[in-house]
Amino acid sequence: MLKTDTPLPKQLDKLIINANIATFSKDFGYQPNSDNHNEYGAITQAAIGIVDGKIVWIGDSKIAEKCSQENVEITDIQGQWITAGLIDCHTHLVYAGNRSNEFEARLKGASYTDIAQSGGGILSTVKSTRDADEGELYRQSEKRLRALISEGVTSIEIKSGYGLDLATEEKMLRVAKKLGEDYGITVKKTYLAAHALPPEYKDNTDAYIDKVCEWLPILHKKGLVDAVDGFIEAIAFNLAQITKVFDTATALGIPVKLHSEQLTDMGGSELVAKYKGLSSDHLEQLSEAAIKQMAKSDTVAVLLPGAFYTLRDETVPPIKLLRKHRVAMAVSTDCNPGTSPVTSLLLMMNMACTLFDLTPEEALAGVTRNSAKALGMGNKGQISVGMDADLLVWDIERPADLSYLVGLNPLQKVMINGQWQQR
Numbered sequence: 001m002l003k004t005d006t007p008l009p010k011q012l013d014k015l016i017i018n019a020n021i022a023t024f025s026k027d028f029g030y031q032p033n034s035d036n037h038n039e040y041g042a043i044t045q046a047a048i049g050i051v052d053g054k055i056v057w058i059g060d061s062k063i064a065e066k067c068s069q070e071n072v073e074i075t076d077i078q079g080q081w082i083t084a085g086l087i088d089c090h091t092h093l094v095y096a097g098n099r100s101n102e103f104e105a106r107l108k109g110a111s112y113t114d115i116a117q118s119g120g121g122i123l124s125t126v127k128s129t130r131d132a133d134e135g136e137l138y139r140q141s142e143k144r145l146r147a148l149i150s151e152g153v154t155s156i157e158i159k160s161g162y163g164l165d166l167a168t169e170e171k172m173l174r175v176a177k178k179l180g181e182d183y184g185i186t187v188k189k190t191y192l193a194a195h196a197l198p199p200e201y202k203d204n205t206d207a208y209i210d211k212v213c214e215w216l217p218i219l220h221k222k223g224l225v226d227a228v229d230g231f232i233e234a235i236a237f238n239l240a241q242i243t244k245v246f247d248t249a250t251a252l253g254i255p256v257k258l259h260s261e262q263l264t265d266m267g268g269s270e271l272v273a274k275y276k277g278l279s280s281d282h283l284e285q286l287s288e289a290a291i292k293q294m295a296k297s298d299t300v301a302v303l304l305p306g307a308f309y310t311l312r313d314e315t316v317p318p319i320k321l322l323r324k325h326r327v328a329m330a331v332s333t334d335c336n337p338g339t340s341p342v343t344s345l346l347l348m349m350n351m352a353c354t355l356f357d358l359t360p361e362e363a364l365a366g367v368t369r370n371s372a373k374a375l376g377m378g379n380k381g382q383i384s385v386g387m388d389a390d391l392l393v394w395d396i397e398r399p400a401d402l403s404y405l406v407g408l409n410p411l412q413k414v415m416i417n418g419q420w421q422q423r
């Protein structure tokens with residue numbers, strides 16, 4: 001699969017030699033639905049050349065080892081594996097407070113209704129997030145981001161949705177933006193004011209949705225919105241209400257995505273497909289008819305095994321049907337204080353395999369190639385010429401180790417935009 005005679009470009013910034021690479025690139029035979037598929041798009045004894053933060057050359061390590069260019073920094077990784085930087089494409093990472101008290105109460109026998117009646121649930125996170133000042137919100141969220149980064153996350157999506165008023169939604173998105181700037185990673189900011197109904201709009205859902213649509217252009221103008229998300233569920237919003245939000249987003253040229261078919265099938269994924277949305281997420285109750293629509297609109301199915309696990313759900317998303325109709329599957333943490341207090345994308349890869357029957361190859365594609373697609377990032381998630389040089393070096397024997405190992409972090413080195421990171 002690796003051409004052995006491609007000559008080196010004239011002047012390189014960096015060369016990584018002696019590498020095994022899970023490229024997930026069609027250039028190296030990654031074609032999961034064809035007969036001559038090369039698993040992981042893997043190449044061995046290879047080298048990567050980098051200029052200005054971009055991959056400009058991939059070839060035989062022996063050619064690279066003879067490189068006599070001055071000022072090129074050569075890193076010999078001695079046969080270790082390289083993957084693209086991990087991309088966590090669905091998180092609610094920015095929030096204040098903690099709900100371990102509810103976790104404990106439930107395990108002592110309290111029901112969800114008991115907890116909701118005593119002020120628990122999502123509205124307790126809304127209250128804590130509204131009460132926290134921006135510095136405090138940053139400090140609490142930063143801990144979670146650091147945990148994800150320690151396992152190789154180089155791009156992340158972060159949603160608003162615990163403010164449910166303009167000032168707090170803006171505060172959340174500003175914190176998300178600042179985290180990306182301070183940590184040098186890519187943060188995609190998603191507006192999710194249509195997450196839950198705030199107490200001040202009790203019994204007046206349509207009036208709240210009007211507000212959600214009114215706030216969107218204000219935040220978009222400030223550069224705080226890369227995508228718009230919503231939650232269609234009996235306990236959240238209905239199809240007509242989310243349609244209104246999507247219409248507002250589309251008029252502003254902002255892509256959409258949705259929390260859908262988690263507990264019930266209310267036609268959410270078909271709606272996202274109609275808007276050619278980036279992704280439809282959760283999907284435990286997804287129908288084949290909706291899958292066909294998602295295939296047509298090239299919408300990614302985002303699987304969230306952490307929420308499935310935490311809720312002890314029993315209905316698995318229809319993986320075989322998603323495969324049959326060739327819908328790209330991504331895997332994410334859904335990091336949130338209620339249903340998925342998870343800050344390990346490696347653990348989610350394992351759970352995607354053990355709970356949802358993904359193959360280790362699908363799980364790794366789900367946190368690289370397909371999660372990039374779910375965020376509309378054509379320049380990340382694969383290792384091929386022209387892609388951003390966001391690269392991870394792993395001390396593993398084969399790529400399946402990343403899904404197989406639980407609790408061991410084999411990450412050795414991280415490169416973001418062509419720069420090796422201090423760890």
Ligand SMILES: [Zn+2]
Pocket residue numbers: 090091092259334336
């Ligand atoms: Zn979510």
